[in-house]
Amino acid sequence: MISGYARTGDMDRAISLFEEMPERNLASWNALLSGYVNCGSVELARSYFDAMPVRNNVSWINMISGYSKRDFNIQPDEMTLTSVVSACSQLGYLEFGLWIESYMKRMGFNWMIIDLHAKCGNIEKAFELFRGLRNKHLVAYSAMISSCGVNGKATEAIELFREMKKA
Numbered sequence: 001m002i003s004g005y006a007r008t009g010d011m012d013r014a015i016s017l018f019e020e021m022p023e024r025n026l027a028s029w030n031a032l033l034s035g036y037v038n039c040g041s042v043e044l045a046r047s048y049f050d051a052m053p054v055r056n057n058v059s060w061i062n063m064i065s066g067y068s069k070r071d072f073n074i075q076p077d078e079m080t081l082t083s084v085v086s087a088c089s090q091l092g093y094l095e096f097g098l099w100i101e102s103y104m105k106r107m108g109f110n111w112m113i114i115d116l117h118a119k120c121g122n123i124e125k126a127f128e129l130f131r132g133l134r135n136k137h138l139v140a141y142s143a144m145i146s147s148c149g150v151n152g153k154a155t156e157a158i159e160l161f162r163e164m165k166k167a
Contacts, residue, residue, distance in 0.1 A: 006035025118147030
């Protein structure tokens with residue numbers, strides 16, 4: 001019910017039900033975050049985010065999405081982007097994944113774009129991007145080798161490992 005009210009923008013009813021709940025599971029917190037973000041109330045979403053006893057990938061994506069939609073000046077580092085890429089791939093959140101991709105291109109984190117596509121199952125695009133890198137470093141090779149393994153391409157993973165050793 002909370003999620004339904006939040007989706008339709010009726011945050012008064014959503015919060016009323018939330019406050020009445022004797023136990024609050026993670027899904028109800030995330031429904032509130034999503035509702036406030038979609039209504040443009042990032043500050044209220046943030047207050048609930050800060051009060052959450054436990055957060056998961058959905059919680060973080062809700063907040064990052066809210067801040068990005070409001071053009072807040074956030075500068076995530078490589079570690080943060082790695083977590084976001086992982087969350088996007090696990091949730092299949094392609095729209096936000098594509099926004100992250102354009103951000104990573106601007107910041108020069110090309111190896112992370114490869115990782116994003118590979119983890120989302122688009123191994124062909126990952127290979128295309130990898131082959132286009134001028135300077136293939138250890139992290140880029142590792143991302144591709146791991147991605148090949150996850151996507152059932154053991155032969156390609158071994159070939160990449162050998163290529164990496166030569167490089």
